[in-house]
Amino acid sequence: MTSKNLRFIGLSLLTIVTLSIVYSGHFDNGFYFDDKHTIVNNNSIKKIEIVDFFTDSKTFSSLPGNQTYRPLTTLENATDYVIGGGLNPKVFHSHIFTIYIFLGIAIYFLALLLLRRNQSSNYNQYIALLISAMFCFLCANTQTVNYIIQRAEITAALFVVLGLIFYIHDGFLRKTYLYLIFPFIGFFAKEMAFIFPFLLFVYILILEEKVYIFNLKSSENIKGILNTIKKTVPAFAVMFLFYFLVYKPAVANNYVTANSSAFNYFITQPMAIAHYMVSYFFPYNLSLDSDWTAYGSIADYRVILGFLIHFVILFFTLKVSHKKNLRLFTFGILWFYVALIPSSSIIPLSEVMNNHRAFLAYIGLTIAVVSLLYNLYIKLQNNSSIKKVNLLVYAFLFIFFSGNIYGIIERNKVWDNEYSLWKDNSIKSPNNGRGLMNLGVILMRNGKFDEAEINFKKAIKIVPNYHYLHVNLAIIENQKGNTIEAEKYLKQAENIKSDYMTLYFYADFLKKNNRLKEAEQKLLNSIRLSDTYTKSLNLLLDIYQETKQYEKLKNLSEAILLKDPTNKKALTSLDNVKGKLEEINSLKAKIKSDPNSEDYxxxxxxxxxxxxxxxxxxxxxxxxxxxxxxxxxxxxxxxxxxxxxxxxxxxxxxxxxxxxxxxYTLAKNNLLNTENSKSKMRDFHINESLVFYNNGNYKECINSAKKSIEIEPTSVAYNNICTAYNQLEKYKEALKACEKALLLNKNNKTAQGNLNFAKNKLK
Missing domain, CATH: 1.25.40.10 (Tetratricopeptide repeat domain)
Incomplete structure (x- = not known):
C-alpha cells in the first residue's frame, strides 16, 4: 500500500471520527414536534408488523391528517422501538447517524465516479472526499439529523444516491436495470425519492449526452435529448407505476398536505429556495418551525426578486454547460433545483418552508460548489504562486469546516430539550403562532402558568383559529379555577376543529370536574377519529374503572391489547374486571335456568x-x-x-x-333525596343558562335552559330561552318560548316584556 493510499485512508477515518465527535452531543436529544404523532403516540410502532406497515398508511401516524405512505420509515421506527425496549432516543439516533455515515460514504463513491468520467486529475479521490465531508459537516443538515422522523430524508437520499452510483458505474446492474431496485426501496421511505428519474435525466443530459440547451438547432443536441429520454424511460416508468399502483391507493383519504393555495405557495418558493441557498453557506436562521407565510400577490417585490435570482443563476449555469470543466458544476446546480421540485413547486405543503427539505438538494449544491472551487483553484494556480493558492484553499477549508462544526455543536445544544428548541424557535420565528404555543406548553408543564399564558395570548393574535391554542388557554383557566371560562375555550376549540386531541383534552376537563358521562362520550368520539392515541384510550379505561362499567372496561382492554399487548393499564384493567364479571355472569346463568324475582x-x-x-x-x-x-x-x-x-x-x-x-324508610329517604336533587339540578341548569347568557353564549344558554325543562318545566327556564332567541334575532322561536313561560306563570312580567319585544320585531 502506497503512502498516498495510507494518507487517503487516514483522512477518511479522520473525517468519520471527527463527524462522530462533533455529533456526539446529539444522541440523547428527544422526540419533538412531528415525532410525537409518528413515534411517541403511535401504537403501531410498538411491535414489528411488516405486512401492516406496507399495506396500511394509518400505521405511519396517530394523526389522521398525517397518515401518508412511508412504510420503510415506520419499519425503522418500530425496529428502534423494539431494540430500545421503548422510546430510547439513543437507539433511534444511533441508527439514523449510522445511515448518515453510509450516505456520506455513498456520496464519496458517487462523486468519484462523476469526477473520473468528467475530469482527469490525480486528486479525484481527495476531491470526492471533500464533497462528501462538506456535505456531512453542513450545519444546515442538523435540522434533519436531529429531527428523528426526518430520518426518512436520509434513508431516501441514500437509496437515490445508490441508484445513481450503480447506473453511472455502467456494470451488470445498469445493463439489467437492477439499479432501479435502489430508488424503488427509497420510494417506501419518503416521496422525495420520486425525484430519482429526474436526477438521472439531468445526469445523462449534461454529463453523458453533453447536450447544450442554448444550441438546440444542432442535430447532435436533439439526438442527445432523445437519447436521454430513451435511457430514462425505465426509471420514469417505475416511478409512475409505483405512484399510481402503490402510493396513491395506500395514502389515507384524510391525508392533508396544504394550508395555502397552489398559486400562493408557488410564488413564495423562489425566496424559499434562495433561503435554502443562503442557509448552505450561512445557517444563521435555522428553526424547527418557521414563521414564513405564503405571499399574497405576484407583484410582491420578494416574488419578483426570487424569480430574478433563480433566472440569473439558471441562465449562467446552462450558458456554461458546454464547457467541459463546468459540466459537473451545471449538473450540481440542476440537481439542487430538481431535488426541490417535490417541496418547492406547484404542490402546496402544510408549511411554506422547512430547512430539512433541502437535504437531498444540498448534495447537488455541494458537488457544484466543490467543482467550481476546484476550477477556480486550477485557474489561480496558473496565474499565481502555488503557495498563495494553497494558503487560500487551506483558509477556505478552515473557515468552512470550523464554522460548520461550531454550528453543529450549537444546534445540537438547541435540540437538547423541548424548552431550548422552542425558545430558539420563538426567537428565530417570532411570528409563528404554533411555535409560541409549543413554548407555552413547555412552560405550563414546568408550572410557569403566567409565562405560558403570555405566549398563548401572543400566539392567538397571530393564529386566532388555531384550535390547540384554545385548548391550552382552557387548561390555564381551569388551573385558575375558572371552569366556565375553561369550557368556553374548549367549546371554541371543538367548533374550530373537532379532532381527536381536542376531544381528549375536553374529556380530561370533564373528568376532572366529575362529569364522567360527558367525558366518556368525548373520548369515544376521539377514539373513533384515532384509535391509536394512547391518552384517550387510557383515560377511557380510567372512566370505565371509576364508573364500574365492567363490560365496557373488559371490551376496551381487550381491543387495546390486540394492538398493543404491552399496555400496562389495559392488562391491569382486564385482570381487575374478570372477577367482577364472573359474579354477574354466574347469577345471569342461574336466572336463565330458574327465573325468579329475588335473583333479578x-x-x-x-x-x-x-x-x-x-x-x-x-x-x-x-x-x-x-x-x-x-x-x-x-x-x-x-x-x-x-x-x-x-x-x-x-x-x-x-x-x-x-x-x-x-x-319502607329507605324508599322514603330516596324519595326525599330525589325531590331535593331534582330541584337543585333544575335550578343549577337555570343558573348555568344565565351565566352563559351574560357571557354572550346564547346557544349554550338555550341548551342549559332546555336541560332544566327536561327535569321540570318552569316559567323562568322558558323565559331564558326566549331572551336568548331574541339576542340571536330568532323572534319566532322567542315568541313560542315566551308563550310557554306565560302559560306556566301568567304574572311573569319579564317574559311578557320579552314577548312584546319579539312581537314588535316580527311586525
Whole structure:
C-alpha cells in the first residue's frame, strides 16, 4: 500500500471520527414536534408488523391528517422501538447517524465516479472526499439529523444516491436495470425519492449526452435529448407505476398536505429556495418551525426578486454547460433545483418552508460548489504562486469546516430539550403562532402558568383559529379555577376543529370536574377519529374503572391489547374486571335456568354496584314482571332512574314502593333525596343558562335552559330561552318560548316584556 493510499485512508477515518465527535452531543436529544404523532403516540410502532406497515398508511401516524405512505420509515421506527425496549432516543439516533455515515460514504463513491468520467486529475479521490465531508459537516443538515422522523430524508437520499452510483458505474446492474431496485426501496421511505428519474435525466443530459440547451438547432443536441429520454424511460416508468399502483391507493383519504393555495405557495418558493441557498453557506436562521407565510400577490417585490435570482443563476449555469470543466458544476446546480421540485413547486405543503427539505438538494449544491472551487483553484494556480493558492484553499477549508462544526455543536445544544428548541424557535420565528404555543406548553408543564399564558395570548393574535391554542388557554383557566371560562375555550376549540386531541383534552376537563358521562362520550368520539392515541384510550379505561362499567372496561382492554399487548393499564384493567364479571355472569346463568324475582333484584344490585344503571333498571323491571308487588324492586328501579337523571321516573317508582310498603324508610329517604336533587339540578341548569347568557353564549344558554325543562318545566327556564332567541334575532322561536313561560306563570312580567319585544320585531 502506497503512502498516498495510507494518507487517503487516514483522512477518511479522520473525517468519520471527527463527524462522530462533533455529533456526539446529539444522541440523547428527544422526540419533538412531528415525532410525537409518528413515534411517541403511535401504537403501531410498538411491535414489528411488516405486512401492516406496507399495506396500511394509518400505521405511519396517530394523526389522521398525517397518515401518508412511508412504510420503510415506520419499519425503522418500530425496529428502534423494539431494540430500545421503548422510546430510547439513543437507539433511534444511533441508527439514523449510522445511515448518515453510509450516505456520506455513498456520496464519496458517487462523486468519484462523476469526477473520473468528467475530469482527469490525480486528486479525484481527495476531491470526492471533500464533497462528501462538506456535505456531512453542513450545519444546515442538523435540522434533519436531529429531527428523528426526518430520518426518512436520509434513508431516501441514500437509496437515490445508490441508484445513481450503480447506473453511472455502467456494470451488470445498469445493463439489467437492477439499479432501479435502489430508488424503488427509497420510494417506501419518503416521496422525495420520486425525484430519482429526474436526477438521472439531468445526469445523462449534461454529463453523458453533453447536450447544450442554448444550441438546440444542432442535430447532435436533439439526438442527445432523445437519447436521454430513451435511457430514462425505465426509471420514469417505475416511478409512475409505483405512484399510481402503490402510493396513491395506500395514502389515507384524510391525508392533508396544504394550508395555502397552489398559486400562493408557488410564488413564495423562489425566496424559499434562495433561503435554502443562503442557509448552505450561512445557517444563521435555522428553526424547527418557521414563521414564513405564503405571499399574497405576484407583484410582491420578494416574488419578483426570487424569480430574478433563480433566472440569473439558471441562465449562467446552462450558458456554461458546454464547457467541459463546468459540466459537473451545471449538473450540481440542476440537481439542487430538481431535488426541490417535490417541496418547492406547484404542490402546496402544510408549511411554506422547512430547512430539512433541502437535504437531498444540498448534495447537488455541494458537488457544484466543490467543482467550481476546484476550477477556480486550477485557474489561480496558473496565474499565481502555488503557495498563495494553497494558503487560500487551506483558509477556505478552515473557515468552512470550523464554522460548520461550531454550528453543529450549537444546534445540537438547541435540540437538547423541548424548552431550548422552542425558545430558539420563538426567537428565530417570532411570528409563528404554533411555535409560541409549543413554548407555552413547555412552560405550563414546568408550572410557569403566567409565562405560558403570555405566549398563548401572543400566539392567538397571530393564529386566532388555531384550535390547540384554545385548548391550552382552557387548561390555564381551569388551573385558575375558572371552569366556565375553561369550557368556553374548549367549546371554541371543538367548533374550530373537532379532532381527536381536542376531544381528549375536553374529556380530561370533564373528568376532572366529575362529569364522567360527558367525558366518556368525548373520548369515544376521539377514539373513533384515532384509535391509536394512547391518552384517550387510557383515560377511557380510567372512566370505565371509576364508573364500574365492567363490560365496557373488559371490551376496551381487550381491543387495546390486540394492538398493543404491552399496555400496562389495559392488562391491569382486564385482570381487575374478570372477577367482577364472573359474579354477574354466574347469577345471569342461574336466572336463565330458574327465573325468579329475588335473583333479578340481586342482579340489579350487582349492576348498580358496577354503575351499569341501564342494566340495573332492566333487571328491576324483570323482577317486577315476575312480582308486580315487589316494593324492593320498585326502590331499585327508582335508584336506577335517579342515576340515569330520570327524576320523574325515580319519583314514581319510590312512590309505588311506599304505597306497597308504607313503612319502607329507605324508599322514603330516596324519595326525599330525589325531590331535593331534582330541584337543585333544575335550578343549577337555570343558573348555568344565565351565566352563559351574560357571557354572550346564547346557544349554550338555550341548551342549559332546555336541560332544566327536561327535569321540570318552569316559567323562568322558558323565559331564558326566549331572551336568548331574541339576542340571536330568532323572534319566532322567542315568541313560542315566551308563550310557554306565560302559560306556566301568567304574572311573569319579564317574559311578557320579552314577548312584546319579539312581537314588535316580527311586525
Amino acid at each position: 333484584l340481586n342482579l340489579s344490585v350487582l349492576y348498580y354496584n358496577s354503575k351499569n344503571y341501564k342494566e340495573a333498571k332492566k333487571a328491576s323491571l324483570e323482577a317486577l314482571k315476575l312480582n308486580p308487588n315487589y316494593a324492593e324492586a320498585y326502590n331499585n328501579l327508582g335508584i336506577a332512574n335517579f342515576m340515569l337523571n330520570d327524576y320523574n321516573g325515580a319519583l314514581n317508582a319510590y312512590t309505588k314502593a311506599i304505597e306497597l310498603k308504607p313503612d
